[in-house]
Amino acid sequence: MIASSHRVVAEIDSDPRALAVAFVIAARREGIALTAHDATALVTAWSTLDELTPLLLFLSARAVLAGDVAEYPAIDRALSSLLTNSAGVDDGVEEIEEWIQLGAGEEAASESGDAAQLTASRREQLGARDLATLSESERQLVEDALVTLLARMARRRRRRNHSVRGHGESLDLRASARGARRHGGEIVALVGRRRRTEVRRLIFLLDVSGSMAAYTSTYLHFIVGAHQQRPRVELFTLGTQLTRLTRVVRGHDRRESVAELVPQVVDWSGGTRLGEVLRRFNDEYAIRGLGRQATVVMLSDGLERGDPILLGEEMARLSRVAHEIIWVNPLRGIEGYLPLAGGMHAALPFVDHFLAGHSLDALAELAELLGESA
Amino acid sequence: MTIPVDPFSSPAALRSALAEINYLADEALATVVYLAAKMQRPLFLEGEPGSGKTELAKALATLAGSALLRLQCYEGIDASQAIYEWDYARQLLYLRLASDRDGAALEEAELFDERFLLRRPLLSALSVPAGSPRPVLLIDEIDRADDEFEAFLLEALAEYRVSLPEFGTVVSENIPIVVLTSNRTRDVHDALKRRSLYHWLEQPSLEAEVAIVRVRAPEVSEALARRVAEAVATLRTLALYKPPGVAETIDWAGALFDLGANELTASLVDQTLGLVVKYREDIARVRAMGLEQLITPVGRESDSR
Numbered sequence: 101m102i103a104s105s106h107r108v109v110a111e112i113d114s115d116p117r118a119l120a121v122a123f124v125i126a127a128r129r130e131g132i133a134l135t136a137h138d139a140t141a142l143v144t145a146w147s148t149l150d151e152l153t154p155l156l157l158f159l160s161a162r163a164v165l166a167g168d169v170a171e172y173p174a175i176d177r178a179l180s181s182l183l184t185n186s187a188g189v190d191d192g193v194e195e196i197e198e199w200i201q202l203g204a205g206e207e208a209a210s211e212s213g214d215a216a217q218l219t220a221s222r223r224e225q226l227g228a229r230d231l232a233t234l235s236e237s238e239r240q241l242v243e244d245a246l247v248t249l250l251a252r253m254a255r256r257r258r259r260r261n262h263s264v265r266g267h268g269e270s271l272d273l274r275a276s277a278r279g280a281r282r283h284g285g286e287i288v289a290l291v292g293r294r295r296r297t298e299v300r301r302l303i304f305l306l307d308v309s310g311s312m313a314a315y316t317s318t319y320l321h322f323i324v325g326a327h328q329q330r331p332r333v334e335l336f337t338l339g340t341q342l343t344r345l346t347r348v349v350r351g352h353d354r355r356e357s358v359a360e361l362v363p364q365v366v367d368w369s370g371g372t373r374l375g376e377v378l379r380r381f382n383d384e385y386a387i388r389g390l391g392r393q394a395t396v397v398m399l400s401d402g403l404e405r406g407d408p409i410l411l412g413e414e415m416a417r418l419s420r421v422a423h424e425i426i427w428v429n430p431l432r433g434i435e436g437y438l439p440l441a442g443g444m445h446a447a448l449p450f451v452d453h454f455l456a457g458h459s460l461d462a463l464a465e466l467a468e469l470l471g472e473s474a
Numbered sequence: 475m476t477i478p479v480d481p482f483s484s485p486a487a488l489r490s491a492l493a494e495i496n497y498l499a500d501e502a503l504a505t506v507v508y509l510a511a512k513m514q515r516p517l518f519l520e521g522e523p524g525s526g527k528t529e530l531a532k533a534l535a536t537l538a539g540s541a542l543l544r545l546q547c548y549e550g551i552d553a554s555q556a557i558y559e560w561d562y563a564r565q566l567l568y569l570r571l572a573s574d575r576d577g578a579a580l581e582e583a584e585l586f587d588e589r590f591l592l593r594r595p596l597l598s599a600l601s602v603p604a605g606s607p608r609p610v611l612l613i614d615e616i617d618r619a620d621d622e623f624e625a626f627l628l629e630a631l632a633e634y635r636v637s638l639p640e641f642g643t644v645v646s647e648n649i650p651i652v653v654l655t656s657n658r659t660r661d662v663h664d665a666l667k668r669r670s671l672y673h674w675l676e677q678p679s680l681e682a683e684v685a686i687v688r689v690r691a692p693e694v695s696e697a698l699a700r701r702v703a704e705a706v707a708t709l710r711t712l713a714l715y716k717p718p719g720v721a722e723t724i725d726w727a728g729a730l731f732d733l734g735a736n737e738l739t740a741s742l743v744d745q746t747l748g749l750v751v752k753y754r755e756d757i758a759r760v761r762a763m764g765l766e767q768l769i770t771p772v773g774r775e776s777d778s779r
Contacts, residue, residue, distance in 0.1 A: 141513070148512035150484055156505060159485075163506035167667045169520060169674035274554065277562035334660075346661060379713055387715060388523070389617070389659030417715060 116143050123161050126182045130174035138165055154183065227460040230433055232314035242460045243321040247354070249460075249467045250325045300395050300423060302326065302470065303334040305381065307400030309372035315430050315458070317358065319399050322463060324349055324357045326470065334390065338377040338400070342384075374400065374443055375410030382417050391421045395470065398427045399457065404443025412446030419450040427451040428466060433458030481537045482511050488537075496689040497526070497533035498682065506673040507534070516613075516631050516652035518667055521675030523657060524719015530675075531612035531653040538651065540607035545595040547619035553626050557636055559592045586640040596630055597644060604647040616666075617656040624663045632669055678720060680707055686720055691728040701738040702727045705768040706750060712763065714756040722750045740765045 120142040124134045145160045146152065158179055166175050227245075234242060275291035304323045308316055327333035327349045335345045351357035385391065396418060404411055419425055429444065431437050433456040439448055448454065453469055456462040481491030488511075489504035499507070507530070510517035519527045535542035545556055565585055572584075593601065599611035613627065630636045634646040654670060656662055678686060680703055687699040694702075703723060710717045718726075726749045735742050743765045751757050760768075 144513055145509050148509065155501060156485060159502050159505040160509055162502070163509050163671050163673065166672050166674075167664070168672065172674065274560070274562060277560070277566060383713065385658065388657050392659075420715075 116146055120146070122182060123165070123179060126178035127165055127175050130178045132165065132167075132171050132174055132178070134165060158183065227464075229460075230458045231318050231430070231460075232458070239318060243318055245460055246318075246322050246325050246463065246467075249464050250322070250329045299330055299332055300393065301332040301334065301390070302330065303336070303386075303391065303394050303396045305378075305396065305398045305400070306335065306337045307372055307374070307398075308337045308339045309401075309403070311401050311403050312399075312430070315399070317362070318463075319457075320358045320361050321354060322466075324351070324354045324361075326467075328352075328354065334394075336381060336385075338374060338381070339372055340377075342377045342380045344385075372400075372404070373406035374402070374404045375406045375408070375412075375414055378411065378414040378418065382414055386418055386421055391418060393421075393423045396422045396425045397466070397470075398425065398447075398451075400427070401429055401431045402427075402439065402441060402444030402447060404441070404446075408442035408446040411443050412449075415447045415450040424452040425450060426453045426455060426466070426469060428455045428457035430456065430458035432456040433462060482508065484508065491537055492533055493689075495533055495536050497529060498678075498686050498689060499530070500676075500682070503530075503673060503675065506671050510671045511651050513671070514634070514649045516654050516670040518654045518656070518662075518670035518672045519675060520656050520658055520673075522677055522717070522719060524721040525675040525677055526720055527653075527655040527675060528612065528614060531610060531655075534651055534653065535610040538608045538610055540602075540609050542610050542612055543595040543599045543650075544612045544614060546614045547616050547623070549618055549620065551619045551623055554594070556594050556596050556623070556626065557630065558594055558597045558638055560586070560640070561590045561592050565590050591638075591641065596627075597636060599650040599652070600630070600634060600636060600644055600646040602646075602648045602650070606648060608648060609650040611650045611652045613652065613654045615657060616654050616662060617659045621663065624666050628663070628666050628669060631666075677710070680704065683707075683720060683723060687724055687727045690724045691731065694727045694731045695736060698730060698736060698738070699727055701769070702730065705738060705743070708768055709750060709760065712756075712759060714751065714759065715753045716751075716756065718750040726750045738769055740769060743768055 117139070120139040121136075123142060124136075124139045128134050142161060142164050145164050146157070149156060149160065161179055162172070162175055166172055229238075231239070231242065279291060304319075304326075306312075306316065306319055306323070323333065323335050333346070333349060335349045337343045337345060345361055348357060348361050351360065382391070386394075386396075415425070427447065429439070432439070432454065439445055439454070455466055455469070457466055479487050479491075481488050485501065485504040485508040488508050489499055489501065492499050492504070507517060509515075519530065521527055531544075532542055568585070568590075595611060596613075599609045602609045616624070616627070631652060634649050635643055637643040654666075680700075683703040683706070684696070684699050687694060687703060688696065691699075706718050706723045706726070726746060729746055729749050730738070730742060733742065733746070747757055747760065747765075751760055
């Protein structure tokens with residue numbers, strides 16, 4: 101491959117900075133957060149290479165710009181469009197394309213009009229009202245009330261973790277020696293060390309299928325609110341695909357975070373194949389360590405479009421690593437509901453707590469439970 | 475071993491030097507390792523368990539001609555285990571001796587002398603003198619450590635210096651090659667990722683895996699290596715609790731060779747399944763599927779992934 105004949109490669113000699121900036125801009129257009137520093141790093145990277153082939157150009161740009169495997173497809177798209185649009189690049193492109201595995205488009209499973217419409221239960225109190233029946237202003241009231249509720253949960257956690265001073269499990273030599281220095285090298289008091297208690301990881305799996313649409317916004321408020329009260333909260337959404345949204349949950353302003361979360365759920369109100377998506381969660385996160393000893397909260401109505409047997413199997417796998425699994429199913433708030441639907445029925449043997457979570461009161465029950473497990 | 479050209483002179487040179495010591499890297503990996511070494515940035519590696527993250531660090535240490543400094547992270551790890559610690563027992567003894575010898579006051583600096591400094595992997599990596607072989611530091615499974623620990627690391631890896639309050643600042647004269655690995659059990663802080671060059675290690679293709687088995691276990695025949703790699707590829711499609719990694723493929727092929735096998739048969743798989751599939755539930759699943767499914771019929775050469 102005679103690299104120097106390619107125009108992009110030639111461009112590097114004349115103005116590497118301009119090309120690096122073009123790379124960064126192309127990647128930003130694909131949604132990757134990059135800055136001028138990244139362009140500078142790219143220029144540095146190129147300057148270390150004696151011979152630049154188109155493939156090396158591409159691989160080094162990916163090495164510098166990507167921050168996560170999830171960013172590979174977007175970066176690949178950006179870089180290949182930039183490279184192929186430059187006239188004169190022919191030979192190297194094929195080789196580059198081999199590297200690029202554009203994320204196989206997830207099947208856009210369209211949902212037929214069987215979204216579960218919940219009948220309004222005429223209750224007096226807002227607290228007992230099904231979230232699906234609230235008006236916009238009522239919903240805001242409920243969402244704000246959640247904050248108080250979650251704060252209660254956090255106070256309980258602190259009391260539980262209060263540790264007693266005194267001798268610990270092992271000796272803290274560092275602290276003992278520090279004390280001895282004050283007494284001419286005589287150890288006057290031994291200082292103990294106690295294992296720090298760590299808050300359990302809390303993983304929310306939020307079903308964003310059409311049948312859950314009435315609840316998702318309030319649940320997001322609950323999740324973001326929970327994060328503000330305790331560390332180690334994770335959020336994944338389950339739809340036609342699995343999306344990790346933990347990063348967004350970590351914002352400071354609850355309303356802002358939720359507003360930011362909503363558009364990130366690409367398959368908002370699409371169909372759900374719970375089993376398949378849960379399998380991805382297990383394979384890529386839970387079994388690998390994220391789920392170990394964690395409290396997992398599944399927020400879903402269990403209306404499975406796919407194979408209920410698979411869902412059962414994946415729940416079994418998850419239950420073997422997780423500390424406990426809480427399933428919150430708003431359908432349970434309906435009088436006379438029985439978990440007979442295939443998916444829910446298959447999952448139930450592996451669920452430690454089966455809650456309704458359809459109203460503010462029901463969510464209080466969830467907060468209570470989470471406070472205990474913290 | 476003589477390496478004719480400097481292995482770190484270009485990605486291609488690095489790739490062939492790694493191949494010479496039996497680590498098969500693709501162009502993307504060679505490029506990112508090369509850049510990390512040249513740009514003096516840590517390499518942040520992620521990938522399936524058993525895809526060769528730790529092996530890479532060992533191979534790099536061999537190439538650099540230095541010992542591998544390894545820091546295994548775990549929940550609760552702190553600076554005293556990663557960077558440095560004072561040898562308190564010796565300090566106390568010294569204090570006692572000094573006060574017995576003469577009642578004179580002891581200079582504080584005497585106590586915080588090199589002699590009493592225990593260098594943990596990070597400090598060791600930063601205190602290699604210029605002119606020695608370049609140190610290689612492996613920080614394994616960073617995702618197991620706590621968030622606060624990342625802040626320590628970031629400080630040390632951004633400037634390649636650490637300050638010890640009692641001792642002064644140690645500035646690296648010989649910048650180490652740093653390899654960080656993660657299994658993605660939690661999101662590592664952006665700042666650390668930004669400081670590093672990121673790479674995701676793919677599970678190798680069938681051809682690459684056969685080649686890896688051949689170099690890591692040279693006694694295994696091409697045919698057997700291929701059968702084993704194909705069987706492992708099938709196993710990986712089964713949604714197992716713990717899908718086998720490349721390390722398992724190598725172990726399995728080696729064990730089959732030790733049993734005198736030239737071909738993979740259902741009865742051999744039956745005897746050795748525990749080497750590749752390590753959970754009872756997984757073994758049950760594979761058996762339920764039928765062990766014959768793992769055997770490629772002789773004569774049917776498959777070249778697909």
